[in-house]
Amino acid sequence: MDGKAREAIAFLWKSQKPDSVILGLKPNNSHQNPPLLRFSASGAKAQQQSPLSYRSGMFDGHLLQKNGSEWGFVNEEALENFLYQNLGQLFDITPLAQQYNVESQRCDILAVGDRKKLFVLELKNAEDRGIVQQLTRYYDALLEDKPFGDRVDYDKPVQLIAIAPSFHRDNFTDKKYHTLDFQFLEFSVIESRDKFYLRLRDVDSDTVSQVKIPYQKPKTDLDLPPIPPALAKLLNKCEPSQQQKILEIREKLLLFDNRMQEIASANSIKYGNGTAKNSKFCAEFMAYKDEIILFLWIPYKMGESPRIGRARIWTDWQDRALIEGYVSRGVGTEINRAKRNIQRIIDAIQKGDRGTYGGFHWDGYIGNKLYRISLPVTKVMGEKYFREARRIRNDARKNKALLYEEIELEKMNNKMWEIETNIKFSSQVENYDRSLESLLDLALEKWSDRV
Numbered sequence: 001m002d003g004k005a006r007e008a009i010a011f012l013w014k015s016q017k018p019d020s021v022i023l024g025l026k027p028n029n030s031h032q033n034p035p036l037l038r039f040s041a042s043g044a045k046a047q048q049q050s051p052l053s054y055r056s057g058m059f060d061g062h063l064l065q066k067n068g069s070e071w072g073f074v075n076e077e078a079l080e081n082f083l084y085q086n087l088g089q090l091f092d093i094t095p096l097a098q099q100y101n102v103e104s105q106r107c108d109i110l111a112v113g114d115r116k117k118l119f120v121l122e123l124k125n126a127e128d129r130g131i132v133q134q135l136t137r138y139y140d141a142l143l144e145d146k147p148f149g150d151r152v153d154y155d156k157p158v159q160l161i162a163i164a165p166s167f168h169r170d171n172f173t174d175k176k177y178h179t180l181d182f183q184f185l186e187f188s189v190i191e192s193r194d195k196f197y198l199r200l201r202d203v204d205s206d207t208v209s210q211v212k213i214p215y216q217k218p219k220t221d222l223d224l225p226p227i228p229p230a231l232a233k234l235l236n237k238c239e240p241s242q243q244q245k246i247l248e249i250r251e252k253l254l255l256f257d258n259r260m261q262e263i264a265s266a267n268s269i270k271y272g273n274g275t276a277k278n279s280k281f282c283a284e285f286m287a288y289k290d291e292i293i294l295f296l297w298i299p300y301k302m303g304e305s306p307r308i309g310r311a312r313i314w315t316d317w318q319d320r321a322l323i324e325g326y327v328s329r330g331v332g333t334e335i336n337r338a339k340r341n342i343q344r345i346i347d348a349i350q351k352g353d354r355g356t357y358g359g360f361h362w363d364g365y366i367g368n369k370l371y372r373i374s375l376p377v378t379k380v381m382g383e384k385y386f387r388e389a390r391r392i393r394n395d396a397r398k399n400k401a402l403l404y405e406e407i408e409l410e411k412m413n414n415k416m417w418e419i420e421t422n423i424k425f426s427s428q429v430e431n432y433d434r435s436l437e438s439l440l441d442l443a444l445e446k447w448s449d450r451v
Helices: 003-013 076-085 087-091 131-145 169-176 229-235 240-256 333-351 379-397 404-421 436-450
Strands: 036-038 047-049 064-067 070-073 094-102 105-112 118-123 159-164 181-192 195-202 208-213 261-264 268-272 281-288 291-299 308-315 320-326 360-366 369-375
Touching (some): 070 181, 076 087, 087 094, 087 208, 105 131, 118 131, 131 159, 131 169, 169 181, 229 240, 229 261, 240 281, 240 291, 281 436, 308 436, 333 404, 360 379, 369 379, 369 404, 379 404
Parallel strands (some): 118 159, 159 181
Antiparallel strands (some): 036 047, 094 105, 105 118, 181 195, 281 291, 308 320
16 A cells, blocks of 8 residues: 555544544534623623523423413423523523422522522512512522532522512512512513513613513414425425425424515425515525425524525435535535535445455554455545545534535444444544434524524
């Protein structure tokens, strides 16, 4: 084997370690939202910060309910879960525990702020005359037991926060003559232009903060328009299971928001708020030969960028999905070409065309041990495989989008080494799979922010 081949082996495997994940960047599933108003836990003036992303229960049709003309959380648990996920945004504090049992008392939320200051939050979905006494019992039990001692400084005053839609006059009397530090926050759910927000108001300072609630009003199947002929034509090319999934995606998109429209053309079905120059799109089905390709408008850089692009999605039309790249228009000629090239390598290996010299061979070290790997392909195809495998590994370390075929080639590469060495290898590409539902939710979330 020549020097270049040995150099390629060394590059490809220099970071590979048995029984460990190869070092490098992992795809980041967090998504940056626009800055939201943050409520100072000390009652200070509100300020701006970039929030953590609330992913749990996203677009959950049972998160809110309407009572008369007002909106509210369906129950105290829904309110508590939402607040717990948004403590950093609203109070600039870090969660410690939820529904924490201490000395026969159950605290709704425990959190820690700057300099290890303890925060105790009690939530009520309705007015409660005994909330001050309840927080007092929690305070006593916590000082007696002192949980999370490595993260909390119990020599500092404990902040007791009561959150309710309104407070009884007895609550103010109890607070007035109490020596502990209480903070009363009135909460309300505000609807503005088909978007919902949790609003907190300090009853003493009148300071207000709010955070967006990822909720959309439920609609009925009667609101779905008939399937346009262009989409029906595309569906005729699909297997029944794929047809069903496409129709489910269509329903999810159209029922998400009253402004969502279905724009049909010869080979494309787009979903957005119109066709004007300033219209924003969310998703698209596009026909290419005998398949349907899904595109979603999501953040660049695998979800890390604040900029939105049209991403080509590979999916098995069940729940597995991959972001294969970003294409401004069309199906993506370069992506199709790259997919064909990688598939040719896979087909050659599976077919087993060894050529004139009986296959392609190379040596590689793992630790101090030398291993020989053989491929049943020609030298030209083997060298091509080697270049592509090295590039795929490098792209994965940089968190770049990878094609389905590239991931399959990397898995094949790892499997080949495992058979030869009897060592289990891990790869960055194992972290590339996404849930199709999560990508749809992301596209809907970002579309909602833009319209």
